[in-house]
Amino acid sequence: MTKDDIANALDEIGTLLALKGENDFKCRAYHAASRTISQLEEDVNKLIAAKRLGSVRGIGEALVEKITTLATTGKLPYLEELRASIPPGLFDILRLPGVGPKKVKALHDALGIDSLAKLKTACEAGEVAKLKGFGEKTAEKMLAGINFLDTVGNRVRFDKGFALGEQLLDRIRTFPGVIRAELCGSLRRRRDTVKDIDIVVSTEPANAAAIMEAFVKLPEVMQVIGQGPTKSSIVAELSLGQSKVVLNADLRVVTDEQFPVAVLHFTGSKEHNIRLRQRAIERGYSLNEYALTGGPKSFADEAAIYKALDLVWVPPELREDTGEIEAAEKNELPELVEVKDIRGVFHNHTTESDGTATLEEMAAAAQELGLEYLGIADHSLSLTIANGLSPTRVKRQWAAIDTLNKKLKGLTIFKGSEVDILEDGSLDFNDELLAGFDYVVASVHTLFALSEEAQTARVCKALSHPAVTMLGHATGRLLLRREGYKLDLDKVLEAAAAHGKMIEINAQPDRLDLDWKYVKRAKALGIPLVINPDAHSTDGLALYPYGVNVARRGWLTKAEVFNTRSAAEVTKELVRRKSVS
Structure with a gap:
């Protein structure tokens, strides 16, 4: 064991x-x-x-x-x-x-x-x-x-499902006779939670039975639900730290000629696939999970299938029938932000509040990740459960950051705070202290049971404060554990747009808050989004790619994500925001 x-x-x-x-x-x-x-x-x-x-x-x-x-x-x-x-x-x-x-x-x-x-x-x-x-x-x-x-239901967070899916995929790719293999379904679309794992493999027909036999005997298998010549289903498990992830997993075996169409179909979503089938019918074709009948006989990849339907290739994250077909028809799909575009992160904690790593350790971890800047945003005074900082401790931390910035090469540390939004919408620190930060993340951590009207007014008032730079984890949800507090998020986004505030995409896998649908709404309102890991450890800093998944599902480009800017550009913008506050 x-x-x-x-x-x-x-x-x-x-x-x-x-x-x-x-x-x-x-x-x-x-x-x-x-x-x-x-x-x-x-x-x-x-x-x-x-x-x-x-x-x-x-x-x-x-x-x-x-x-x-x-x-x-x-x-x-x-x-x-x-x-x-x-x-x-x-x-x-x-x-x-x-x-x-x-x-x-x-x-x-x-x-x-x-x-x-x-x-x-x-x-x-x-x-x-x-x-x-x-x-x-x-x-x-x-x-x-x-x-x-x-x-x-029995859904699990994306990060856990992806870890199990990737492990199964890595094993399958080593099976004799496998030509190509791909994760499909909601994992490939990067949904925040998943209920099963879909894998498609291509091989010669003579190898299919041996591949299926090897699949049902993998060490991760808890139970074999079914085993056939083209599809097998198992219940698989994986230990992740002190938790386990258990999911159904389906393996489908196709010929290499069928592989691109099968991957397209089993990636989904159902709504996206329906639209593709409709386009195929309109062109005299018939599209199913294995072939485009009446059209080209074979395809090198998914892009060739989309081309046959007079569309440009649609990234998997966008396949939800929320306008991607229309955009693909006009070749107007956005060039989505990528993980490599992120140059720094702002919402991070140290041992000064409830983090497990010191300022110096977090800086070293940021450098190891290749980041250009790191924002330190420890909790404010009233959040005693998280060892919130007093004004005296804040100033001591500022001095420590100044000292470390003089020593560092290639990394800039920004002085921030995750300041609690109090019940009446005021902030946890006075204006004089707030003015000393480079940026402020305003967040709700208490009084989740307020009415929707009161909670919305509370957050909107905080967004009107000149010192606030961005709103943290907007709804307070914990995926599969807790719904967000009652909030009219449309009004909150409108307030953020009116006051020129940023909204955070919290990349913690149990938050992923803002949800992608509201990311798309924020984009339409011209609100700058910022992807933050809400890191409480050095390992936590590396979580920001999960936020990139959300950003991509929300149609964001590199230009629409604030922390794709260079350290110099960020510094200039933060100074500008303070000067007009």
Whole structure:
């Protein structure tokens, strides 16, 4: 087993023990051991072989025994016994925001609730609200959470689905007889969440059966759903740090002549494909997943198929039937921004607030990524949970940035702050201090339950403040976990346009906020967009490509993304904005 597999098992034990009502100390010990194992720099198997695992802090004799059993056998009877003693539906309830093991146990003990369906029924019947420690508001939040989970189904975030898809694709490309292979579906279109993996492979017909046999025997396979001569389906899993991603994956095998048409079809979307089929019919052709009947016999690539339909090639991210067909007909598709165009990022945190890396470490990581500039935007004073900076600490950080800028070559550090938007729309720092920053990211972190009218007025007022440069994570959503707060986003975008403010595309894979549809709306209003990783670590800095995916889906060009500019251009623009504020 890998260290991630072992860490996942230990974390699961901690959760299972909590669901059984074991004491907090014992539960925390397993969660802590999970974090320790996941962060080991040395190979865990080597530590076991050298009998040095017990020297790792927090790994006592009992844990050494369990970890050794896991690593050497791939199983742990203790974990299997715990799993058998807990209804599996309790883990589903843990997916609800703000619901931990203690609440789940209380629900099970008092009402026999062991599934989301039973919890929903109990909430609707008023039974949960009557329980000690719960109440009507808690029951309402649980019901809202259940309804939200019903809408997202078994989807996973793009970054997790892509990691599994890429791993499967890499393995498939090594199979004997494979000519070409491509990820398709929503992964290729870079949707923010995905529900399955689609892969198309080309080969000679004689090789198809062997490729399918190799596919269903991959190490990632949890279950084989179906195996046939042209299509096989599996359930696949991959450990990512301390989490697992599980998705259905379909492999389709075609001839190399059919490959371009198959890749086009299985990339989708459904709406885009319908429009293509309509164009084919209008030209006397018939387009299906394998061929364009009545037209050219073969195609070198997708571009040739689009050309046969009197269109220029449409990038996969735009294939949503939101005007791309009309633009492709007129050869007016935008030249989309690319990852290589990003020259710096602004929304980043250090150990001064809730980051895990120092100013110097973040600067070194930015240089390693080849960035020209780095904005430091630690939290403001009122966000105490994130160790927000006082004015005194802000000025001390400014001095540290000045000192570091004198030493650095090829990297400029800008002084920023992620300033909280308070309930009345005012900002967390006074105007005098705000004037000292190079830029200000204004964000909502509290009072998510305000009415839509109050929340909208709050954000719009903040955008009218002269010191604000950009709005951070506009809706506060957490993908598959929490809907954004109630907000009239159209009014917010109009306020940003009226006051000349930028809007952030937050590249955190669990945010991707602004959503691409509103990115397109912001583009129409002439609002500059800025792609930020919202980095809380050195690794977090490298997340900005996920924001580029959103920008591309929102039809943005390089010129429409602020941080494609050079450090000198950015400096000039930030100074200009301050001078007119």
